[in-house]
Amino acid sequence: MIKWRIISDEYHNIDNVLKFHRTTMHHKANISVNHIVPVLDNLIETDSINKGYSVNLSNGKKLAEDDSFLKILKSRRTGWGFKKEMSVEQLSDVLQNSFGVNCSRQFGEYLVDLRPYASAGALYSVKPYVYINNVDKELDNRIWKYDAKDNSLIFVADSDIDSINSLTSTTKFRIKGFDKAKIVVFYVANFDLIFKKYGMLAYRLVLLEAGHMCHNLQLVSTKFNYSSVPIGGFYDLDVNKSLKLEKGQICVYMAAVG
Ligand SMILES: Cc1cc2nc3c(=O)[nH]c(=O)nc-3n(C[C@H](O)[C@H](O)[C@H](O)COP(=O)(O)O)c2cc1C
Secondary structure (H helix, E strand, O other): OOOOOOOOOHHHOHHHHHHHHHHOOOOHHHOHHHOOOOOHHHHOOOOHHHHOOOOOOOOOOOOOOOOHHHHHHHHOOEOOOOOOOOOHHHHHHHHHHHHOOOEEEEEOOEEEEEOOOOOHHHOOOEEEEEEEOOOOOOOOOEEEEEEOOOOEEEEEEEOOHHHHHOOEHHHHOOOOOOOOOOEEEEEEEEHHHHHHHHOOHHHHHHHHHHHHHHHHHHHHHHHOOOOEEEEOOEOHHHHHHHHOOOOOEEEEEEEEEO
């Protein structure tokens, strides 16, 4: 007769991923202003692979200089300029083209909505939350959750620019500011959704997915001539409070556009 044995299955214990996340939180010592010459780290990086056998690919076929996609790739840069105004229509252009449902596909008996970025298991477990600033009276000074299915905003909380500036080290210490940004995006992973399917692997998957989303946002912002900044240096506990996040919801990335 087969005897059932209870084993501890840490791979499927969501508390492990939440505990691990806490150990990766932003730390005061990380602030880039603490680096005397930040770019030096880039210049002195040595890659041992460069010293080995290599083949030059410089003769590869290139896109034409005036190719519109190439132009966007070339001009995508992180910038805090935030000089361009944004109407509600332009806000919709940015959000819908970055994150909105743009296709439906049959998976077996189900018709599944798909979006402009790759998603682990097509679960879309990372949700964009958006603080809006200087766009529209009704939308400004509020945090919204973006609904990708019908391109709408769901109210989350009231806020203000000082609170939003206090959430990242770059803005808290006034190295830069969100004051002229039009939107500040928070990428919030919903572990209740993805952990059931992937266990601990879910932690990697949400980081990767947020990266795809943020890159989309930067490319779309570039297309519409907006500056954009991806941001990893934020304070988790303060973000959790501002966004009213619950256990199982984790902000993994941020970005500002304007
Ligand atoms: C994962 C990640 C986190 C980042 N976090 C910050 C940040 O907290 N503050 C900031 O000013 N820039 C941040 N950046 C932007 C980088 O500084 C910028 O991408 C880098 O200087 C290269 O410049 P480029 O984006 O114009 O190519 C981040 C970029 C990435 C990819």
